[in-house]
Amino acid sequence: MTPVTIFNGKRVALFGLGGSGLATALALKAGGAEVVASDDNAESMARAAGQGIATADLREADWSGFSAFVLSPGVPLTHPAPHWSVGLARAAGVEIVGDIELFCRERRSIAPGAPFVAITGTNGKSTTTALVAHILARAGRDVQMGGNIGIAILSLEPPSHDRVHVIEMSSFQIDLTPGLDPSVGVLLNVTPDHLDRHGTLAEYAAIKERLIRGSDLAVVGIDDGPSRAIAERRGDRLVRIHVPRDAALTADALVARDGAVFDADGTRIVDVSEVGSLRGAHNWQNAAVAVAVARALGISDADLQAGLSSFPGLPHRMEEVRRRGRVLFVNDSKATNADSTEKALTAFRDVHWILGGKAKEGGIFPLVPYFERVAHAYLIGAASDSFAATLEGAVPYTRCETLEVAVPAAAEGAAASAAAEPVVLLSPACASYDQFRSFEQRGDRFRDLVAALP
Structure with missing residues (x-):
């Protein structure tokens, strides 16, 4: 667990007591906060109460005493309409955040600059998250993997300078993380998705861009229009990833083609043509992203090849x-x-x-x-x-x-x-x-x- 000490002695409201919500409530309590939690599901409320979390109907709470409101990413923040709890928080002037925002603030408090990789994209983010974590772990790094891939971020061990957090992030999670500042931020691609929760493709892409904007180093796939525009706006401290389909498109990028990843000058870095779990051009892109991230964290090309070759893949994904x-x-x-x-x-x-x-x-x-x-x-x-x-x-x-x-x-x-x-x-x-x-x-x-x- 990562105890959230930044709200020590303060009252925090929380809505959504599923897996990540309950983990967040426990992490806040472990860090000294007074948590008042709620959920529309009575069983979830009872389960939280059984673990010592104070529960209440937030419609009847005194919001003037809350320092923050933590919202589950599965609960609508804006579209199709804000959840009733969002309206109460906004009316009271209480900031609305998610669990990854709490992690980011805790990281800045106890281990500023600790290695933190955040990965998003419409498709491929789970495979890429697992692939990066696998390469780092095989190279001997202390790796904590979680987020949207299934393990709540606050259930992981705390950030430290000799530990790498590799976190998959959905657009819902990014929307609740205004202070997102990873060491390496990855955007794989942007295609229409979750428009019922974000309204338009432009707004969906803008939320994805926040992860890139706040990162020390950005790694961006440039094979779709929205992602290419995001890369252009980013400018420096950027690694572009390109899977050639249009001979007219050129870029200073890592190139993934024919089952291998190449430097911009054409030098082959790694070969994944015989790796069954990384078949297909989309997985070549995932491999190129992993190369960029792992190199940024000091992994040698030999260790990269060993990690890629031994990657078992994820269940239910090819x-x-x-x-x-x-x-x-x-x-x-x-x-x-x-x-x-x-x-x-x-x-x-x-x-x-x-x-x-x-x-x-x-x-x-x-x-x-x-x-x-x-x-x-x-x-x-x-x-x-x-x-x-x-x-x-x-x-x-x-x-x-x-x-x-x-x-x-x-x-x-x-x-x-x-x-x-x-x-x-x-x-x-x-x-x-x-x-x-x-x-x-x-x-x-x-x-x-x-x-x-x-």
Whole structure:
């Protein structure tokens, strides 16, 4: 735990008692603050009270005595409408912050300049966060990894000059961190997402830019318009990352292509072409970002190569779960929209594609340019009718309804292929909620079914 001592002896209001909220309340209490916590969920309130946290309905609290209000990132700050607790805080003139803001202030108080890497982007931030942490740990560094990747930042060990914090940040978390000042700030990409919470793409991009603006060194992918503009505004103390697709686009950048990362002068730094967990151009970009971050923290190129080569990948993100003869089985259950599935389809050929679930807006129409990579599609879930209409005449498909039917059918189809490496790919391009409670449960079920194949 990182005790938050900066509010020692002061009263702090808190709303949202999920994982990070409860960790924050405990960290504030451990640092000497008087915490008054609330949640719309009675079970969460009871769980916090059972751990010694004072709970109350903040609608009935005296806000004049609060020094700060800590809001869970899952609670609306601005869009579609501010949560009622936000209105109360603003009316009382109480600052609104999140748990990562508390970490930043504590870091400045007890270990100014302690190594702190903050990583954001619409896609790829979890893999990049895990990859950077893996490289640093393998090189012998004391690494603490958390944030949006699953472990609340205040549950980690406190900042110190011989410890590196590698933190994934969502736009919601950045929005609640006005004092964000990482040693290295990373922006991978910006594409439309969470517009229901931010209003417009411009506002979403502006929130992402705050992480770059406050960092000592910025690492920015420049392959989309908003990110490229952010890099141009940043100017100095910047490493650009470029995955060439347009020969006309040139930059003083680390370049990721053909399974390797190159310096701007064309010198090869590392090779990831044989690393199964880093297939595809999007993962080459992730590797280039990891190179930039690790070099900034003093990691040698030899240790970089060793770390990249041994990276196991993350569950449910292009996870290679089994080989059965020539057939490779890949669990990409985290691909809940077409943009995510595009990354998987570009990484393989002769794909036996399991897809479907609760469809997102636009369905799979954006994936039409990649249909030539698909040998056969196996449809599951509620999106079967709409996806069949898009596939009709372009890709042969089978309606399977469930994973239990789709996995053996895809395995049989792949085994009959003449390709050198046919791939059975679960990359649904859909939410899981029609048949599963989460993408994790969907991916776990795929793993189990693949393991059970004879």
